Amino acid sequence: MATKPISNTSEWTFDLIDQYHNEIERIAGNFNLDTYPVQLEIITAEQMLDAYASIGMPIGYTHWSFGKEFVRNQKRYQRGQMGLAYEIVINSDPCIAYLMEENSITMQALVIAHAAYGHNSFFKNNYLFTTWTSADSIIDYLLFAKNYVSQCESRYGTEQVELILDSCHALKNFGVDRYKRPAKLSLQEEQSRQKEREEYLQSQVNDLWRTIPTKDLDSNSDKPACFPSEPQENILYFIEKNAPLLEPWQRELVRIVRKIAQYFYPQRQTQVMNEGWATFWHYTILNQLYDEGLASDGFMVEFLQSHTNVVYQPEFDSPYFSGINPYALGFSMMSDLRRICEHPTDEDRKWFPEFAGSNWQATLDTAMRNFKDESFIGQYLSPKIIRDFKLFSILDDDKQKEIEVSAIHNDAGYQHIRETLSDQYNLGSLEPNIQVHNVDIRGDRSLTLRHTQYHRIPLDESANEVMKHAAHLWGFNVRLETVSPDGSIVHTFVCEQ
């Protein structure tokens, strides 16, 4: 069968999309991409704006902050300051990818390859996503959340609901479980379930707040008991379970915000990898399409132009510079992995003895499954990439008068740059480390949060506002202690309720 290009015009039709999709699906299958079933949805630009505002999800509870986001985007879009991202893809099963009506058939094919196969396979296989999100139930959960919130609004008043949601949103980045992974063993799972039940009963009894004096069981109970016994990183979880004054529906709202934050947590940690992976595959798949004669020259020119824009990295002194472009870095690293496997140099053999010259598909697959941005860069950023991007490292210490170039793209600097860049994607150091430290259960019931400083970096002033929200949820005073690494308290802020 003589192959001829699927299309020669830029107009799309359902039939053409179907044909491209079939071919892309076939090629992706040949490359062993493991994906959820795909659902392509054609939407208009307005609907894309809607989707934008609701953090890309097809449904969500209503809140003014989404309205603000919508209004902001709408304005910018109408003024032409912002092109709409041509893809939104939802980590669900089936995986939903939006195709915008205004796009040409080339762009539709690009989005199908990028989102419906690239991101899709990442969602399905990356360990963070498989651990923390359940693609088959997210839509149901969002629907539940939407209905629950609107029920609460009609029952308790829109304003009451808004107050709680505002406060939860302020703390949503601290409503995720970070370091502990779900129990692997079913026994552990069982135990934790049981513990939850206990906690539930506990909360029914409200033992913590019991005012009737009890006989002390411990002899050394003169020392005030520390609660929680271990610091807790998930502030919203702690509030949900322990805030003394919250009504059950308010706890459920806290839980909803927390759950949704948890759902997005993997995405925040895998920006470079996720986009890099998807970009690598749209590039690879569409080139394959072209090699097989299924895509026309015009198609490729349009595609390459768009692709080049996506992976453009402005230099640090360019007016367009706004940090490192995750598409550019991710795509380069993924392509570089393939190069190291297929055409390793001596340098590569020295730096990556484990996989230089190995099967590239297997190597990329391993990388995709088992890493997040931080560890991916720590593991795979090659000297060649550092040279290509001309990366250099700037040390900015407020105790010094000048900033210092601490490393550049040379032999002495590779390792340092790799480590620094890796740390730059470590949410643990990007975000302040704030944990629930103590509750004064025998006194004024105040909650103490402890901020452990990292490199002496202070909290932004807006922390005061956040504290008001925390105090609103907790119902009593909330104290924020900033602790230097040596354990001394350098700053205390109290928010009176």
Add this chain to the structure above:
Amino acid sequence: MSRIVDRRLNGKNKSAVNRQKFIRRFRKQIKKAVTDAASQRSITDFDKGESVSIPNRDISEPFFHHGKGGKREQIYPGNKEFQTGDKIPRPQENTGKGQGKEASNEGEGVDDFIFELTREEFLQFFFEDLELPNLIKTKLTTITETKKVRAGHTSDGIPTNINVIRSLTGAMGRRMALRAPYRNRLKEAVDELNELLKQYEKTDQVIIDLQDEILRLENKIKNIPYIDTFDLRYNNFTDRPTPTTQAVMFCIMDVSGSMGQAEKDMAKRFFMLLYMFLTRNYEKIQVVFISHHTVANEVDEETFFYSRETGGTVVSSALKLVTEIIQDRFPTNDWNIYIAQASDGDNWQNDSTTCKHLLNEKIMPYVQYYAYIEITEDRHQNLWQEYLTLKNQWDNFDMQRIEHLNDIYPVFRKLFQKREHGN
């Protein structure tokens, strides 16, 4: 197995609710922006939407994040001449180029958050909290309008009201019911015929009789009409009385020579505002426009706002005309009457006292509210002095002074702000 779903026809205003919530949340700021914008608008483009800006800090959502300071190390692309160990002076804040921290943090700076309000939203904010005072009159409830409401179905009516589904459902039921006995008998007869044919010849009387009966039955079934007049059902409507408020607003404007172009402009703006407020908030309100110099005329809207008459001033001419119109067309026990008068206060000598008497005796007892605005930058004129005494006498009399364009909106608000009811 690919699935392509066309969602384009799904609602596109999914964010409308969130937008409403956003607007409600920042009502205070938006209101302020609307008020600011209103004072700068010319009368012709008053009726449009508006882009509103709110300081960004007011609407930011706080979250814990790192501030400035401490020690941090950052990777940048595109090194050109730097060598390890180079010291560089710390770049100034805000010049930002190249040193912008990973788009995150406080970055967005002091820019205002700007967005568009639609015309409806704009006017809603604009006229919020305003109302016509004392819009209750003893006779109010006796004036009834009727409204058509659906009230089930009837068996007669006019063709336009035929309810097709109901009618055909009824017809079908009737057909089935009427057919049933014939059907049953027909079936029996056919069975019987088949039985008999085994014993008798076709020419035998029994067979012929039976065949006749079958024919008759079939005809009967066939003759049942598909639809009959008594199948027809009509949508029924009844009149439900709805009490309405009847109100009339008199707009009296002084167009005499002493009113300069600026004053006339201000007066027109004031009335335009009033007119928009009335038409927007009160469905059934009549507006009477009266412009006067030495003589008063009832004019139409167009003339009122755009004509350029001029002459001397006799305010009482307008008041006389008002009393006449009230007597002619608006029986005072059936109508809520409002009067707004704008003038520079300059009046023919002695006429002001006439005005006072007219008001005192013929007007004030019958009207809900009388608002007088004086448009002048000079000291108060004689009309103002006379009216002051009225203000003390009558609760439903109010007067305000407009000196500059900027005063129009505040004065308007003062005159029509919501009051405590029941005094």
